[in-house]
Amino acid sequence: ARAVYGTTSPDFSIDIQPVAVSSILQNADDTSLRPPAGPLLLPGTVYALYAAAVIIIIILAVLIRLIVKWPVICKARREKKLLRSYARNAKDLFRQLRRLEKNGPRITDGEFCAELQRLIRRYLDFRYGYHFSTVLTSQFMAAFDDVTAGTLSDKKQHAAETLTAVMSRTDYIRYAHDSIDSKRLPAGQYEAKLGGTEREQLLAMTRGAADSFEEVQ
Structure with a gap:
């Protein structure tokens, strides 16, 4: 071949040798390309993947159960909080009763x-x-029946009757002073006065009734 540039002929010529393309398989025994191989994994990687899959399944199961049980959990939390407030209320009552006794x-x-x-x-x-x-x-007992719809246990029913008795006795002491009834005989029955250890008895009855109301069934 002779290179020509413009109209001037050069003083040299370029000879291009023939080019032969050899197959990469001609020196090997394979006559076809192998299928692609998967990526190589580090030792223990498969077990780690299995473990991760199990953990994910467990987490999903827990989340699903939590979603299903959420209303029940919320109700239990509210009840627990309410019981704590009841306990504080009773504790305050007992503290005030001790102060009254002193x-x-x-x-x-x-x-x-x-x-x-x-x-x-x-x-x-x-x-x-x-x-x-x-x-x-x-109307105390009627009020207890109204607020509990008659569902008080025997122990709480007895506690309600005890507090009603305390209220009745203290009503008499408060309002029968110098009344005609307070002058009747025997004086120990009708006198509008707390005798002996009656104050301690009334306080003990009140504490016992409150303990019964706070008892969780």
């Missing part, structure tokens, strides 16, 4: 009974979410 010698029977009634009513107001503070003593 102040006993410095206050009259009427003042003692009025304060005891106030503590009982306040405790029941919170414990049952019912306006016991405005309920007449004669």
Whole structure:
């Protein structure tokens, strides 16, 4: 072949040698390309993948169960929180009863009974979410039936009757002072006065009733 540039002929010539393309398989025994091989894995990688898959399945199962049980869990948390608030309410009652017992010698029977009634009513107001503070003593048992729909256990029923008895006795001490009934005989039965250890008995009855109400069944 002769290279020509423009109109001037060069003084040399370029000879291009023939080019032969050899197959990469001509020196091998293979007559066809091998199928592609998968990526090489490090030792233990397969087991790690299996473990990861199991963990993911477990997590998904837990999440699904949590979603299904979430309303029940929320209800249980609310009930637990409510029980703690009930316990604080009872604890406050017991503290106030101890204070009332210590102040006993410095206050009259009427003042003692009025304060005891106030503590009982306040405790029941919170414990049952019912306006016991405005309920007449004669309607106490009806109020318990109303707020619990008659579902009180025998022990709690007895506690309600005990508090009603405490309220009735303290009502008499408060309002029968110098009344005709308070002059009747025998004096130990009709006198509008707390005798002997009656204050301690009323406090003990109140504590016992509150303990029964707070008992979880």
